[in-house]
Amino acid sequence: MSEFVKIVEVAPRDGLQNEKTPLNLEQRKDFILDLMQTGLKSIEVGSCVSAKWVPQMAESDALFVQLPQDPNIQFSLLTPNLKGFESALAVGCKEVAVFTAASESFTRKNINCSIDESLEKFADVMSAAKANGIKVRGYVSCMVDCPYEGAIDPQQVVKVSKRLLDMGCYEVSLGETIGTATPDRVKKVWDACLAELDSQVLAGHFHNTYGMAIANIYQSLNQGIRVFDSSIAGLGGCPYAKGASGNVATEDLYYLLSRMGFETGINLDALMHASRNISQVLKRNNPSNYANAYWQTQCA
Numbered sequence: 001m002s003e004f005v006k007i008v009e010v011a012p013r014d015g016l017q018n019e020k021t022p023l024n025l026e027q028r029k030d031f032i033l034d035l036m037q038t039g040l041k042s043i044e045v046g047s048c049v050s051a052k053w054v055p056q057m058a059e060s061d062a063l064f065v066q067l068p069q070d071p072n073i074q075f076s077l078l079t080p081n082l083k084g085f086e087s088a089l090a091v092g093c094k095e096v097a098v099f100t101a102a103s104e105s106f107t108r109k110n111i112n113c114s115i116d117e118s119l120e121k122f123a124d125v126m127s128a129a130k131a132n133g134i135k136v137r138g139y140v141s142c143m144v145d146c147p148y149e150g151a152i153d154p155q156q157v158v159k160v161s162k163r164l165l166d167m168g169c170y171e172v173s174l175g176e177t178i179g180t181a182t183p184d185r186v187k188k189v190w191d192a193c194l195a196e197l198d199s200q201v202l203a204g205h206f207h208n209t210y211g212m213a214i215a216n217i218y219q220s221l222n223q224g225i226r227v228f229d230s231s232i233a234g235l236g237g238c239p240y241a242k243g244a245s246g247n248v249a250t251e252d253l254y255y256l257l258s259r260m261g262f263e264t265g266i267n268l269d270a271l272m273h274a275s276r277n278i279s280q281v282l283k284r285n286n287p288s289n290y291a292n293a294y295w296q297t298q299c300a
Contacts, residue, residue, distance in 0.1 A: 025058075039265040045064050074094070158192050
């Protein structure tokens with residue numbers, strides 16, 4: 001039996017929140033309904049944050065309520081504070097995510113506090129989650145480089161990841177936020193993390209600014225990482241990292257994993273249908289190499 005690699009689809013949150021074209025609630029719902037047909041097991045629905053600061057994520061809790069529940073799909077919401085968590089809890093969400101960074105400068109620019117302060121803010125969320133049987137996933141940005149500080153010490157990544165896990169996160173996703181990393185540098189970070197942490201509690205989140213995302217994922221696979229975040233049609237970017245392009249495209253990640261013999265549970269036809277639909281809705285070109293090759297083959 002082929003080894004399974006979990007793909008966490010982040011386009012409805014991490015993708016759409018950084019797209020210039022905001023979608024209304026119905027369009028976001030249709031997008032997620034398309035994703036639900038693909039066989040993806042984990043989908044990040046949105047973010048319970050102020051619509052004033054992130055208008056693309058307005059009414060994510062209302063969106064969550066409208067989605068048909070599927071026992072085979074884990075929906076999640078990003079909840080940066082207790083207020084956000086309470087909104088997620090009220091709509092029956094069973095998994096939430098919190099985020100910080102391995103860079104002090106990035107954390108201050110992103111969420112206006114230090115790393116320690118960000119973790120302190122999560123304490124109430126963690127306690128409430130534990131009391132209500134809610135799973136918490138952690139995000140750590142800048143696993144290799146920071147747009148403000150440059151190279152990040154791998155031990156700093158380990159330190160922040162351990163703190164999130166000790167606080168109660170079941171998994172920590174390490175973000176290669178600005179896409180500047182190469183496989184040799186990614187290896188050093190995983191080496192440091194795996195010296196102290198089990199690979200089963202770690203995930204990779206790679207951006208494709210310099211076309212290195214798939215190479216970095218390949219390196220991560222070789223070191224035993226089996227969970228990756230991706231965004232269909234390469235949606236998103238990072239508003240706090242100048243020039244950072246979208247997340248690795250789910251289509252490209254699927255191609256790598258399937259050709260290497262890993263199982264993903266993905267239905268290719270449904271994936272490509274969802275990919276084309278959202279690209280048309282956003283009126284944008286799809287940067288996925290696989291998607292472009294696929295459609296050229298279909299039209300030949």
